[in-house]
Amino acid sequence: MQENQYISLSPTTVVQANTFSKEAFGKDFAWGIAMAAFQNEGAWDKDGKGESIWDKFSHKKNKIKDQQNAKIACDFYHRFEEDILLAKSLNFNTFRFSIAWTRILPHGTGKVNQAGLEFYHQVIDCCLENGLEPYVTLYHWDLPQNLEDKGGWTNRDIIDWFSDYCEVVTREFAAKVKYWLVLNEPAGFTGLGYMTGYHAPGRLGMRNFLPAVHHVAMCQAEGGRIIRRNVPEAVIGTTFSCSFIEPFTDNENDKRAAKRIDALLNRLFLEPTLGLGYPVHELPFLQNMIKKYVHAGDMEKLAFDFDFIGVQNYFKLVVKSAFWIPYLKALEVKPKTRKIDNVTDLGWEVSPDGMYNILKQFGEYKDIKQIMVTENGAAFKDELIEGKINDSERIAFYQSYLQHILKAKQEGVNINGYLAWTLTDNFEWTEGYKPRFGLVHIDFKTQQRIVKESGRWFEEFLR
Numbered sequence: 001m002q003e004n005q006y007i008s009l010s011p012t013t014v015v016q017a018n019t020f021s022k023e024a025f026g027k028d029f030a031w032g033i034a035m036a037a038f039q040n041e042g043a044w045d046k047d048g049k050g051e052s053i054w055d056k057f058s059h060k061k062n063k064i065k066d067q068q069n070a071k072i073a074c075d076f077y078h079r080f081e082e083d084i085l086l087a088k089s090l091n092f093n094t095f096r097f098s099i100a101w102t103r104i105l106p107h108g109t110g111k112v113n114q115a116g117l118e119f120y121h122q123v124i125d126c127c128l129e130n131g132l133e134p135y136v137t138l139y140h141w142d143l144p145q146n147l148e149d150k151g152g153w154t155n156r157d158i159i160d161w162f163s164d165y166c167e168v169v170t171r172e173f174a175a176k177v178k179y180w181l182v183l184n185e186p187a188g189f190t191g192l193g194y195m196t197g198y199h200a201p202g203r204l205g206m207r208n209f210l211p212a213v214h215h216v217a218m219c220q221a222e223g224g225r226i227i228r229r230n231v232p233e234a235v236i237g238t239t240f241s242c243s244f245i246e247p248f249t250d251n252e253n254d255k256r257a258a259k260r261i262d263a264l265l266n267r268l269f270l271e272p273t274l275g276l277g278y279p280v281h282e283l284p285f286l287q288n289m290i291k292k293y294v295h296a297g298d299m300e301k302l303a304f305d306f307d308f309i310g311v312q313n314y315f316k317l318v319v320k321s322a323f324w325i326p327y328l329k330a331l332e333v334k335p336k337t338r339k340i341d342n343v344t345d346l347g348w349e350v351s352p353d354g355m356y357n358i359l360k361q362f363g364e365y366k367d368i369k370q371i372m373v374t375e376n377g378a379a380f381k382d383e384l385i386e387g388k389i390n391d392s393e394r395i396a397f398y399q400s401y402l403q404h405i406l407k408a409k410q411e412g413v414n415i416n417g418y419l420a421w422t423l424t425d426n427f428e429w430t431e432g433y434k435p436r437f438g439l440v441h442i443d444f445k446t447q448q449r450i451v452k453e454s455g456r457w458f459e460e461f462l463r
Contacts, residue, residue: 020403022462030133030417031462032094033087033439034375036140036184038070039426041100043077047115050106052142053152053193054429057200068432074424075447080123082449086440087423088130090455091462095132096374096419097123098140098184101165108144109161117172124176135374135419136177137239138166138223140184141193141200148201153194153212156293162219163226170230180234181374182223185241185312186216186269199429206289206327214293217272221304224273238273239310239374242266243317244357248333253321257330261319264328266358270309272302274367285327308416310374311362315344316354345379346435350397356404363413370416376401377421379428379435382452389441389452398454420458424449 022031038054045051058069076083087095101108103116127134139162143152147161170180192199195209220238227236245262247254263282271279277299280287318338322331335349342350355376362371378397382389402418409415425438433444439455442448451459 020399020406024406025409025418028416030094030372030419032092032096032132032135032417032419033421033423034096034135034419035076035098035422035424035426036137037098037100037103038073038140038142039422039428040074040076040083040097040424042070042072042075044071046077047119048103048106048113049100049116050102050108050113051145052100052102053145053148053200054142055102056145057202060202063202064430065432065434068427070427072444073427074442074444076424077119079447081126083423083440084123084126084130084132086449086451088132090439090451090459092458093131093133094135094417094419095127096135096137096181098137098142099169100142101139102142102144104168105144105165108147109164112168120173121176124173128176133179134177135179135181136169136173137181137184138169139182139219141189143201152201152203153190153215154203154208156211156215156295158215159218159222163222166223166226167230170227174231174234177231178233178235180227180231180236181310182227182236182238183216183220184239186213186220186238187265188241190216191264210286210290211293213268214290214298217269217302218298220269221273221302224304224306235307237306237308237310237372237374239312240266240270241312242358242362243313243315244351244354244361246316246318248318248320251321254319257321257328258319260328261317261330261332265317266361270362270365272299273304273306274365275303277302283327305367306369308370308372309362309368310372311359312375312421313355313358313373314376314378315348316351316357344397345381346431348378350378350400352400352404355401356408359405359408359413359415360411363408368414370414372417372419373405373415374417374419375421376418377437379437382425382436382441384441384450387450389450391452391454394452394454395457398457 044055058064106113124134190212194203194212197204224236227234245258247258259282263279267279278286318333319330320333323329335343340349378394380393382391422437424440425436425442428435441450441452
């Protein structure tokens with residue numbers, strides 16, 4: 001990066017590039033990548049692994065674009081050493097991955113699969129041998145299908161099932177893993193999986209969503225307590241999908257609609273763990289509808305003192321009042337409608353100001369000790385030309401988002417790390433393989449890896 005180069009951040013903000021460096025974030029700042037078991041591992045039925053809800057869902061007709069599935073995915077199960085070495089070569093110091101519940105307990109409960117434990121020992125050892133700090137996510141959306149057949153997250157017994165799983169994993173890896181994350185994006189997998197049916201397991205309606213919300217929130221805190229008990233000196237977090245919510249106009253109805261969406265997407269799982277309960281003031285329907293699932297003593301058990309929380313932000317949302325929408329009375333105003341051209345391949349608005357604003361919003365909670373950006377990245381159409389992918393749009397995305405993260409940090413938000421989503425192109429849930437988020441290109445026919453120019457940018461930035 002040349003000394004006099006400039007980075008454009010927004011129509012009104014330009015900063016000199018020489019003020020934007022790795023050192024500006026601090027010497028203890030964690031730099032890494034994030035990935036998920038189901039999206040990367042493949043080997044879906046190998047070495048005793050059981051079936052997950054995504055294994056089943058992705059084999060149903062018309063659920064995944066182009067009828068694709070993750071039987072092989074990125075073949076991380078067989079190529080983890082290659083991928084960990086790639087992360088090291090790009091000068092990252094942190095490697096976040098999730099453990100597949102069904103590799104450890106193929107039926108969700110009961111007999112432990114030793115082959116699954118051995119696989120993750122190898123992954124962890126490889127990280128440590130190459131100077132990468134492993135950050136282990138206990139649950140990244142791949143519930144055992146056997147447990148879903150018994151009600152999944154709508155069945156209160158899942159608190160015990162999840163606790164048993166956490167006990168096995170944390171005791172097994174306690175001596176090697178210091179950094180733990182309990183859940184990945186609870187608002188995402190409950191809303192998309194148990195309300196809209198767009199994601200696995202494909203269930204619909206409030207009768208599924210509300211019990212799932214409460215049981216997930218209970219497991220979020222209980223998982224933290226189990227890690228604290230089993231792992232000496234553990235650093236414990238959990239992650240939240242979040243988007244800064246802007247009202248479409250200054251009209252009071254739009255402002256109130258924005259507050260309702262904020263409560264649903266950003267606060268529903270965060271505030272219970274802080275001891276603040278569910279955001280029933282903005283979502284009054286919760287008060288009566290969720291109480292049937294709340295047992296005596298539950299509200300106290302929802303709280304857990306996390307060492308850090310993970311912010312996972314990609315875009316902001318603009319919403320307006322919509323009286324015909326049940327419960328929320330609010331509707332997103334899409335970027336296209338607002339004539340926003342700067343969008344990713346998935347139509348998400350490139351909005352680094354949204355990252356800054358959500359970090360400032362979360363930073364106002366006095367009981368949040370630290371924040372880590374545990375996911376952030378972008379899918380763009382990549383073109384392989386003469387063995388290279390010059391993904392300049394992705395580089396610009398990372399530069400602008402990182403600059404806004406730095407701004408929030410310099411203004412007092414206690415941010416201690418940044419994890420890019422993701423190392424390699426992978427299986428993007430219902431979107432299949434078309435959206436490419438990786439710093440490394442994958443030819444899914446040959447599994448060949450090619451580092452994109454965005455990966456080279458990180459390599460140089462972190463040198």
